[in-house]
Amino acid sequence: MTAPVPISLEVNGERVDADVLPRLNLADFLREHLKLTGTHVGCEHGVCGACTVRVNGKIVRSCLILAVQAQNGTVETIEGLSDSGEIADLQAAFRDRNALQCGFCTPGMLMAAQDLLKQSPMPDREQIRQHLSGNYCRCTGYQAIVDAVENTARARAGHGR
Numbered sequence: 837m838t839a840p841v842p843i844s845l846e847v848n849g850e851r852v853d854a855d856v857l858p859r860l861n862l863a864d865f866l867r868e869h870l871k872l873t874g875t876h877v878g879c880e881h882g883v884c885g886a887c888t889v890r891v892n893g894k895i896v897r898s899c900l901i902l903a904v905q906a907q908n909g910t911v912e913t914i915e916g917l918s919d920s921g922e923i924a925d926l927q928a929a930f931r932d933r934n935a936l937q938c939g940f941c942t943p944g945m946l947m948a949a950q951d952l953l954k955q956s957p958m959p960d961r962e963q964i965r966q967h968l969s970g971n972y973c974r975c976t977g978y979q980a981i982v983d984a985v986e987n988t989a990r991a992r993a994g995h996g997r
């Protein structure tokens with residue numbers, strides 16, 4: 837049997853040292869070792885987007901990378917973005933617009949939406965749909981999600997909601 841290997845990384849601003857099996861993916865490491873269960877796991881093969889987190893500033897599917905690949909890196913999860921207030925307005929827009937129902941897709945949607953708004957502060961609806969096209973939602977039909985992201989972009993640009 838393969839032995840655990842030591843890793844060091846920063847998760848939501850805090851240094852983490854752990855011993856992990858080389859095959860452990862980042863999603864399971866976050867959820868099971870660190871109890872950061874806001875990162876959801878749906879398909880486990882890179883399709884649904886529920887497991888989206890930031891690694892070194894870029895969004896990735898945490899089911900598709902190994903925990904050991906985050907060695908010396910910086911990981912941000914939905915808990916980190918939420919606690920820092922970075923996405924407070926986006927979360928409020930999702931609530932206001934009923935852009936979540938069961939909430940399973942929501943952490944990944946918020947991560948992807950914030951990634952878009954950082955790159956492109958005033959996206960049109962097509963750009964929003966395109967950027968979120970790798971995040972599946974079984975409940976909302978997407979319209980309300982696109983509305984919430986569009987409203988957040990407008991509000992951040994000072995155009996009101």
Ligand code: FES
Binds near residue numbers: 877878885888898
């Ligand atoms: S659980 Fe990672 S993309 Fe679906």
Ligand code: FES
Binds near residue numbers: 937972973
């Ligand atoms: S709110 Fe249920 S999957 Fe999106």
